[in-house]
Amino acid sequence: MNNRDNQQVTSNSKIFTDKDAFRETVRESAVVLGQITQDNIKILKTLIDTIFPSDYTTENYEDADSMGEFERIAYCGGKPAGVIVCDADKSDMLYISMIGTLTQYRKCGIGSILLEHAVQLAQKLKKPMSLHVRVDNVNAKSFYEKNGFIVKDFVEEYYKQEPKGAFFLVNNTHVEGEISKIVANREQPGTSARSNSVILREVTKETVSNLKMLMETVFPNMYPDVNFDHAHKLGKFIRIAYINEQPIGLIICRMEKEMLYIALIGVLVEYRRQRVGSALIQHAISFGETIKKHIHLHVQIDNITAQQFYQQHGFIETERDYTYYDEPPRAAFIYTKKFSE
Structure with a gap:
């Protein structure tokens, strides 16, 4: 191995180590699910625009502070890291319209915490949960299936950008208030285990x-x-x-x-x-x-x-x-x- 190759390996190792160290710090940090207020609506919009570029418009979130338990911002160490937005008006289900974390906070368990919020809300409402997953997002589909979601349909033209196809998944386990524990998928962005969060x-x-x-x-x-x-x-x-x-x-x-x-x-x-x-x-x-x-x-x-x-x-x-x-x-x-x- 020449010096150049050795430098490249060292550089790549450093990059991996830095990311790994950051994720370890995030996993040890406190995660707070914050309500949406007039003071943090801009943060909500920024998170949506950053995590879901081109998929959603944030112009419809002027009254987001009135949605109560159906929206939360995840703060990690006091910094906004992820978001979940739900809707209870779709086919008498709790529909998860958005759930995601910023790139640097993925594989740190924050996605699991956001999903747990939806689970508790579904248990409270005694309604099934549902969501769409892009057809090429294999990890996300696997994560939701491990947590009781079942594919019910396939929509060919769901997303604006390619690939436009999406699976429609439903979870009925909370209709009778049944309690379940989130199963983390270490390959799914934002959903690695956080047993002490x-x-x-x-x-x-x-x-x-x-x-x-x-x-x-x-x-x-x-x-x-x-x-x-x-x-x-x-x-x-x-x-x-x-x-x-x-x-x-x-x-x-x-x-x-x-x-x-x-x-x-x-x-x-x-x-x-x-x-x-x-x-x-x-x-x-x-x-x-x-x-x-x-x-x-x-x-x-x-x-x-x-x-x-x-x-x-x-x-x-x-x-x-x-x-x-x-x-x-x-x-x-x-x-x-x-x-x-």
């Missing part, structure tokens, strides 16, 4: 019990008089973190002194040091940026670990309250994260 979800009437359990477990005897009746109406001010569908952490915010105040943030002991706290704090940071409000919180003066955690996420000490806590040590630092005006 952190997913944040809003609180609904059905999941208020999860919030109550977390409050009682993470903060025992600290908030015995909390009323959970309206927790499902708090929107972005509250999130529950899940790993493998198990509730393992929470964050509760409120507005205070023209700032976004983090009232509670906590994780079950057995799930600490697994980036759950980072996912929760990142939600608050993204929310603060969206509503253009600085963020602040209290941290006990002897809690060095928590102080270092907040510092790593851009918080700085701005004040001290020497009588904040009821039990010693009573003193607390007030940490603040400010955004540029």
Whole structure:
């Protein structure tokens, strides 16, 4: 082998290593499924235009923020990485009109998380799921078939660009609320296994019990008089973190002194040091940026670990309250994260 060949092999190895290292970092990062709002509609459009060039027009998404659970943006480490768009009006099915990730985030499991969102929605609605797959997308077809989809039809002129043909697949396993687990296909872009992915979800009437359990477990005897009746109406001010569908952490915010105040943030002991706290704090940071409000919180003066955690996420000490806590040590630092005006 001459020097030129050796350099080429080394160069190719470096490229592979860099991609592999990036994907490993992505797999270890928290994935948050965000709702569509007026503030991130542009992000939604950019994702659709980038992932599905020429296939879809984004001019019909001016009212995307009104579609609720039927749309989600996947954020990985706080950055937009993928999107899913569903429609419940097609033949009484939950139709997945779009699901995909940006090229650099493929084979990292984000596609599986997006599909899992559709599965849960189908279970809630007790409707079958359906979608189209381009005729030459063998990996995608295999992935959906592994997850209970069956080919029902073939449409010769479905897509605008060649090849125009598409398989129409249906999954009926969720009509009666049957629970299934997503089977990842390592060859399918965006669907490699993520057994420890952190997913944040809003609180609904059905999941208020999860919030109550977390409050009682993470903060025992600290908030015995909390009323959970309206927790499902708090929107972005509250999130529950899940790993493998198990509730393992929470964050509760409120507005205070023209700032976004983090009232509670906590994780079950057995799930600490697994980036759950980072996912929760990142939600608050993204929310603060969206509503253009600085963020602040209290941290006990002897809690060095928590102080270092907040510092790593851009918080700085701005004040001290020497009588904040009821039990010693009573003193607390007030940490603040400010955004540029």
